[in-house]
Amino acid sequence: MGALLVVAPGPTANGDLHLGHLAGPFLSADVCARYARATGRDTLFGTGVHFTQNYIVTTARRLGERPEELRLRAAEQVEATLAAAGIVPDGFVRFDERYLKTVRTFFERLHGEGHLRLREVRFPYLPDTGEYLTDAYVRGGCPVCLAEGCAGLCENCGHWIASGELLDPRSTRHPELAVELREKEVLVLPLEEHRAALASYFARLAPTMRPRLAQLVEELMARRLPDYPITLPIDWGIPAPFAETPGQVLYSDTETVAWSLHTIALAAESRGEVPGDEERHWALEAGPEIAYFFGSDASFAFALAGTAMLLALGGLALPAHFVTNEFYELDSDKFSTSRGHVVTGRQLTAEVPRDLARYYLAATGPDFQRTNFTRAAMDRVCGQRLVEPWNRVAAKAEAHLDRGPLPVSARSRHAAALLAERFAAALNPRRFSLSAAAFTLTEQLGRLDRWEVTDADAGDFWHELDLFLRCAAPLLVDLAAEGLPDAAIPAEHTATTVQPRPLPRLATRVRGGGR
Known part of the structure; x- marks a missing residue:
């Protein structure tokens, strides 16, 4: 079996x-990767x-700063927040020349192998300014679910909404x-050609597949699949390297596979x-198992369009798992x-x-439906x-330390x-569930807490406690780092003796911080 790519x-x-970001894909991906390595x-x-x-452009306008400055500052903030939550990726994408080259090379290959088509596509257009409106630049009603929002990926139903299909479009x-x-020639990936x-x-x-992704796939396959724009007639993005579309940029949501x-x-x-x-680690001959973790509203871009690009190119492994999540709310209202x-x-x-933060975000994680964070509930739970x-x-x-x-x-x-x-059932990527992992942790810890330990079964208690901490380590990273000699989870359980050792305690507050 090849490597697991998370x-x-x-x-x-x-x-x-x-916290909505963390409780969704990022904590799940980190826990999945940690568990896989431990096994x-x-x-x-x-x-x-x-x-x-x-x-990025619309947010920068609202904040009164330059988009280039905003995206660099945001990248630093994201990296710092991941570290604070104990989320440690091996690779972290930044905006640099190598990334630009990777994206351009990927699309030049798609184009060179004849997978893109030049098509007339309708866009909302402002005659007063000469601007075409796409994604964050235009709002309206979703033609699938009627929800109000911007063009692109609909947060409500998950469908991709072409700018020209918005109901009552207006400039943001x-x-x-x-x-x-107004129609404009752009290059598209005809998804219908990859239907079968x-x-x-x-x-x-x-x-x-989780329910919302399964529903989205079913709805999409019941109709003609769209022509997915690869280039757009706007000025923010990576310049498109194609003679047919001068002055256009690559559509950011199509960068999924290259990214x-x-x-x-x-x-x-x-x-x-x-x-x-x-592409080395994605090559078919390398035999990777690819697991994606993302919010359900990103399903079209990664699961549908991204897979179609991989199918078009050939030679690369297709994702084996899409672990999606729903929205996480703060005090019963959307994070804003x-x-x-x-x-x-x-x-x-x-x-x-952070072990407490990771545990509670897992326990209340929005695996299958919207869930809610409140600080009071976190402290109690x-x-x-x-x-x-x-x-x-x-x-x-x-x-029993001295025995x-x-x-x-x-x-x-x-x-x-x-x-x-039980931990494997929740933490293996095939049916990964962060909330199920937290539930298993809670139940097994409760079992150990209820155990009336005697001299006769102290070894059994310590044996199961040690394994519990190893299986819980992908969530309780600091407790495990202090309380375990290593993070390995044994494939077979053949121990005949166990050595007791000092164990750390958990606190409810960071020293010098909080209430």
Whole structure:
């Protein structure tokens, strides 16, 4: 089996990461990668920031700064917040010449092999300014679900909405100006040409797709698949390297595959590999298992359009898993930076130990439906289900420190195998579920807390406690780092003795921080 490639697509570089971001793809991807490595799997984890979406332009206008400055500052904020939450990618995409080359090379190959078509496409247009309006530059109603929003990926239904299909389109910068529809020649990827291959691919993935992605695929395949623009007649983005589309840029949402190839190449180089072919780890002959982690609203760009590009090129492995998530709310309202209704990862981990933050975000994570964060609930849940029981278990375990190696029974080895199976069921990428992992952690810790330890079964207690901490380590990173000699999760459970050792305790507040 080849390497496990874990990809968490980067956020738009227009601000810091809030808890909604962390509770969704980023914590899940980090936990998945940590667990895979602990079981001995060769694993590369890549993320980063997306620098070319025109939401950067609209945010910069609102803040009164230059887009170039905003995206650089945002990248630094994102990287710092990931580190504060204990999320450690191997590769982190930044906006530099190498990234630009990777993207241009990818699309030149698509173009050179004849997969792109020159088509007349309708766009909202402002006659007063001469601007074509795409994505963040234009708002209107979604023609699929009627929700209000910008063009591009609809946050509500997940469909990709061409700018020219918005209902009642209007400029986000000049809402007072009249908008007309005007056609412009752009290069597109005709997704309909890949219908049969896409249908076969998603049929294979159907057993593990989460409901919203499955619904989106079903709805898309029930109609003609769209011509997906590769170039746009706007001035923000990577200049398109094609003679047919002078002055146009590459559509930022089509950079998905090139971005992913690049982040995995960076991940490989971080562990000492020599820079080289960006596609090496994705090659079919390398046999990788590719797992994507992203919000459901990004499904079209990565699962549909991205897969179609891979199918068109051939020779590269297709993603094996799309682990999607829904929205995470703050005090029963959507996170909103513009309204100041937001808590960043750095803000939270400055007040509470990050193990508690990671545990609670996992326990309330929006795997299948919208969920909610409140600080009061976090304090209560972490205290009752994690901090208090763990500290009791640690104290109970340390009562046997002076007894030397303790015997482990066959019964305990069988119990350990069952315990490991339950964590594996939640943490393997095929049916990955962060909330299921947190539930398993809670239940197993509760079992250890209820154990009336005697001299006769102290070895069994310590044996199962050690394995519990190893399986919980992908979530409780600091507790495990202090309490384990190594992070390995054994494939077989054959121990006949166990050596007790001192164990750390959990606190509810960061020293010198918070309330």
